[in-house]
Amino acid sequence: MNASQSGSESQVKSRRIAIIGGTGPAGMGLALRWARAAETVIIGSRNAERAHDAAARIAARIKEEKGKPAEVSGLENAAACAAANLLVLTVPFEAQASLLRQLKPAIRPGSILIDATVPLAAGVGGRASRTLGVWQGSAAQQTAELVPKGVSVAAAFHNLCADLLNGDAPLDCDVVVCSDDPAATKLTRTLAAKIPGVRAIDGGKLENARIVEQITALLIGLNIRNKACSGIRITGLPPAAYLPPPET
């Protein structure tokens, strides 16, 4: 570390994002966007080899684009949790609870877990344009019940179209972040704002995740009927509400 580096820079440099269940379209898209933004990304998968392969594909793609290597690696999910204190959960809803129970011992105290899970009825053989009722109110609140004490949960990234995330163009979509921990909201907004085109908006408490999760079902219905990749923008807020929070 160079003596001239500020504390803030070193903190950013030391940030490692583990994307749990990261080999699906949403996880791969987020990994690509963050690796492009020079974040250090770990792709987690049940299968370590699949995680390695996914990371190698993203690394190769960014190497070709930028001519320099990206900080992206692949690990089995539990090892990914152990290697990072910023976790992003991108698994289908039907895998969420059992995976979290399994990973609980590996999740580091003080971690922040960002949940992007949407309780789509498709997970139990229903339609992707319908959601399941979750007893706790939302998939994110279920997650908050299942993580170790002292781990903060934020809900975000539900409404980004995975096809667009995996592309090169800026996204035309806002990310609404819900959390009961202001530090988790802030960090999640910072990461969201690293994705070109995305404005990260503080959506209030974690309980509001139930609304943001449901919006995905509405967008999926629009996508099916219109053969499109739809998104949402929130209008009418003061300019500061759309800006990424300053990194401290």
Next chain:
Amino acid sequence: MNASQSGSESQVKSRRIAIIGGTGPAGMGLALRWARAAETVIIGSRNAERAHDAAARIAARIKEEKGKPAEVSGLENAAACAAANLLVLTVPFEAQASLLRQLKPAIRPGSILIDATVPLAAGVGGRASRTLGVWQGSAAQQTAELVPKGVSVAAAFHNLCADLLNGDAPLDCDVVVCSDDPAATKLTRTLAAKIPGVRAIDGGKLENARIVEQITALLIGLNIRNKACSGIRITGLPPAAYLPPPET
């Protein structure tokens, strides 16, 4: 009627929009916008005198703006239902079911009822940023159970900020229309597109109203935290999805 008038023009001219519970901020805003767009509007209220006064205020405002009178009048709610076959329901959720039961005999067969009701928890002393669970799935589906047979229900206009509706500027918000009757969706989209700035989007079946209603609670939370009048835009759809349907 002039012999050169087309059937379509005469149909538009004969359209009368009754806004039931129309003296509140949302109803007044819609009445203002539609009266400005040369639609024939009837403001309904439990109290005929209050309805007359509200209509007179809008008429005076448009007279001053345009120098010519607007087609806006006021009637008691049941009389308003009897005088129109296009009804827009803008009452607080806690008044919705009892009002519909009372108005049922007055609603004309073949009418279209557009429900803008949001089941806010504020209606039972809770927060305006939270919603109540409605057994039928949404306030609009409750309405569909309560209207006479042969009356079509569409859900729309939940997400428009009443303060902005009552102003002069174009709105920066889309209206997502949900209905099981394509004719009701089409007419509702036509009316929504009369409001400057609004793009009217087919949101699919009436059951999707549960999502659109909940978005209002999210926006109210954003408004409270940001002292703002927020709205939503749907992005990524093909251009035709945003255009008003051709009037036939």
